[in-house]
Amino acid sequence: MMNLTRIDARGNHGKGQGNVFNYMMATEGMAVDQATAYYANDPSDAQQNTRWGGALAEALGVAGKAVLKADMEQLGKGFALDGTPLCRNAGAEPRRVVKRDRRGQVRLDDEGKPMEAWEGGHRVGFDLTISAPGDVSVAFALANDAERAGILRAHRRACAVAMDYCQSKAETRRGQGGKEAMDVEGLVWTAADHFANRNLQSDLHTHHLVYGVTRGVDGKWGTFDAIELYNHQHAADRLYKAQLYREMAMLGYGIDRLRSKDLDGREGADTHARIAGISEELVTLLKTRRQEILDYTAKHPGASHDDACKATRRKKHEPAFPELTRDWKTTIERVAHENPGLVRSTEELKQLSGNANKVAPKSFEEVLSRLHETEAMFRERDVVRELGMEYMGQLDASEVMEAVERFTAQSGLVRVQAERLHDDDRGERPARRHREDRFAADWMVDWEADIVRRAQARQAEEALKLPAATVDREVAAFESKNGFHLSDEQRESVRHLTIGTGGLGVLSGLAGTGKTTVAAVYKQCFEAEGRRLFGLAVSNKAAMKLEEESGMPCMSVAKLLSEVKKGKVTFQAHDVVVLDEAGMVATDDTLKLMKHCQTARCKLILQGDSDQLQPIAAGSGFALAKRAIGDRTLSEIRRQTHPLDLAIARSLYERDDQGRVKNVRRGDRSRAETLAMGARILSGLEARGCIDVFGHASHALKSAVDDYLNSPRPLSEKLLLTHSRAEVAALNETVRAGLKKNGALDNQDVTFRARIKDRWQDLSLARRDRVMFTATNDDLGVVNGTEGIVESIREGKKGGFDLVVRVEASNSKEDGRLLRFNTAEHNALTHRYAMTIHKAQGQGKPEIYHVATNLGMLDQQSALVAFTRLTSGHYRMYTTDEVFERLSERLGMERHKETVLDARLSKQQLPLQSTFVDGIDALLQKLKPIALPPQAARQKSLTLTP
Secondary structure (H helix, E strand, O other): OEEEEEEOOOOEOOOOOOEHHHHHHOOOOOOHHHHHOOOOOOHHHOOOOEEEEOOOOOOOOOOOOOOOHHHHHHHHOOEOOOOOEOOOOOOOOOEEEEOEOOOOOEOEOOOOOEOEEEEOOOOOEEEEEEEOOHHHHHHHHHOOHHHHHHHHHHHHHHHHHHHHHHHHHOEEEEOHHHOEEEEEOOOOEEEEEEEEOOOOOEEEEEEEEEEOOEEEOOOOEEOOEOHHHHHHHHHHHHHHHHHHHHHHHHOOOOEEEEEEEOOOOOEEEEEEEEEOOOOHHHHHHOOOHHHHHHHHHHHOOOOOHHHHHHHHOOOOOOOOHHHHHHHHHHHHHHHHHHOOOOOOOHHHHOOOOOOOOOOOOOOHHHHHHHHOOOOOOEOHHHHHHHHHHHOOOOOOHHHHHHHHHHHHHOOOEEEEOOOOOOHHHOOOOOOHHHOOOEEEEHHHHHHHHHHHHHHHHHHHOHHHOOOHHHHHHHHHHHHHHHOOOOOHHHHHHHHHHHHHOOOEEEEEEOOOOOHHHHHHHHHHHHHHOOOOEEEEEOOHHHHHHHHHHHOOOEEEHHHHHHHHHHOOOOOOOOOEEEEOOHHHOOHHHHHHHHHHHHHHOOEEEEEEOOOOOOOOOOOOHHHHHHHHHOOEEEOOOOOOOOHHHHHHHHHOOOEOOOOOEOOOOOOOOOHHHHHHHHHHHHHHHHHOOOEEEEOOHHHHHHHHHHHHHHOOOOHHHEEEEEOOHHHHHHHHHHHHHHHHHOOOOOOOOEEEEEEEOOEEEEEEEOOOOEEEEOOOEOOOOEOOOOEEEEEEEEEOOOOOEEEEEEEEOOOOOOOOOEEEEEOOOOOOEEEOOEEEHHHHOOOOEEEEEEEOOOHHHOOHHHHHHHHOOEEEEEEEEEEEHHHHHOHHHHHOOOOOOOOHHHHOEOOOOOOOOHHHHHHHHHHOHHHHHHOOOOOOOOOOOOOOOO
């Protein structure tokens, strides 16, 4: 595993390891005489466990030199060893400041002392830590001295491969605003081997302190842009493992290749390698860190996972290596005694051949499908990552890279232009990600072209349009019955979907603009002409909500496609299928749905918002269809009742000079425009008093939970939102502790294994806990997302726990229904207090509590969805000083899903057959802004599905 951590200007690691120079020098190495026997033929390889590395080590005069703390500190400050400055801010010292809130009040820590922070100065660099897999660390513990030296050398060689790959991707910046990117001659680092974790168990890993200096290919020194290190760290990790297992095989160990399996035992897509004879059970038994955390939470009810980590975390002081090995031997002997047959000696391990050559790798076509799971395009680094995993245990790193070359050269792969960069931010030589081609499968381009072609062709289906007289009559009847008049844009949207479009209609609706009302009107119009309507949503829960609001039968997209395939659901001519939140549906599923509707000659309505959360899978069928035939937009926001809230909601969308919402694509917005938009949003939030800023993420989390629990509104009228599942789990734990403290929950918990999608978790429940079902169960009559309250818990006579859960639903038929089941039979449950923003799209509540401490997941789309869940009460964001400093940038940052037709084919693509060029040009004439270049081509023609 590879981790990348910034080292601040004082040399602090940020992970509780203190000063990085002291930490790197504290490692205890194997005694030289222990390695002598192994390195007899190459004594120079018996180097110390701290050493210099990187292509620039020789230029800086440290190659082969003993590592001294003074030299590390000199490079860490940005100077060469002779005192020559290597970058502009070399030697700049950080300054210590007392943290204050935005009102100027001093921030206090948990002990009531002023909080301090260090600002500015030259950053030392990065700690790039490469850890051996658990089975290799176990083999290291089982080995004798000479064998350990061999394993250490294998690990070091694999580290060298990964580090060389990383430094080959690094760039430096030149010119005003750093617009000009430049390759570098290399990097320089100090490597330090460590052999144990904090519990002193075998854990072979190497810290690489990469100093924040480099030399560009122009010969000038400076700093480097770390973004490529982050971008390539997963690919580098796979190369490390590929090389490591080849080295272990050369030492005589057998290698097994294993396919991942889901909780039902079905084979998954992932592959990993493991030393034959070392089981996952043995690896787990020899690492007790997780058990310590579980034991702590069991003894301290209400303690969060973070509390347990902090309480059980030890300072890492490795003793002398001989003492470590004695401890390992004692532990191994105990495990062997308690688990006969589980522990093998090194000699016994080397008798096992392993199955590496018997487990065939997935085909290139299967790997290609995996590369397209979440994006319509991929980069070379993604191919390195996937093939590194696929061939782990069979190929070394250099052979993996050869396979990457073969993969990217295959005829069925399309070259796509690099990620777009706004002209205002573009120099003569942009950064790597803005100049290197991307790739896509030819079938991905087929899908996108097919959506465009079908969308345009279906506009000629006049039989699916309604008579204007019917629409006018039903609109008038609806207004009379409900006592209000539709707005102009609502009326226009209804006419567009009923009269102005044939087999496919697209409706864009900003968050809270009343799509439900428009849907009710066009539903009445279609039904007046005898048309059946059928609703679809992204999730089962969303489908239930859509059915309650619209009155038409609904199901999830996944369930519909499955039922259609089985022949259980059939559409009839002139039916109307409504896909709600269509902006969250990927290209593949959108195309499948379009095909089914076209075959049945029924109308398909796509309604959604391409500016809200994007599809999890690849591409965006909604965006493609909208560009192909146009849409009507509902832009008058109605959900927020307070004028200032309404202004904030409007500011979350980019608009033109006339106030109309713009269709934004990746790269349409410059950095200056991004910052300006973010500043406008932030200004509105601050003026409304929506933002609380804290010194630490834990303080933000606690304050959000306190406010959430202290509000007099019932929990059903509040949303506690955050960005990741891990953050949701932490919030849920904190909420439960607060509810127990005020007596809202029983103090006594029961704990059992619960299933959440593809993983197990230890779930603790008490009476009156709020829960959510995480899987559909037809026997219970629940879907993924059904919510309820635990009414009773009893230990089951035959195991598990008997639960009674009262359903909470807006549907009066479902609300209050009692569910009785045993956790041994149904365990797909989790707490339902906090939720991810992705789960919240489509909901609206009077009070919104948004914990925004995860900078990497905060952007315009997530902020838009979080804020626009608000109806009549208040929204509050809880964040940290560090996040707040970059909040303007993040609030203006868009992350729309890209399509190949948006990106366009690369100019390096070979010419296509003229028949394809003519056909694609004719097909996409209405899409000139995203049309393929006339001469852009592939090595084989595309087949457009008729």
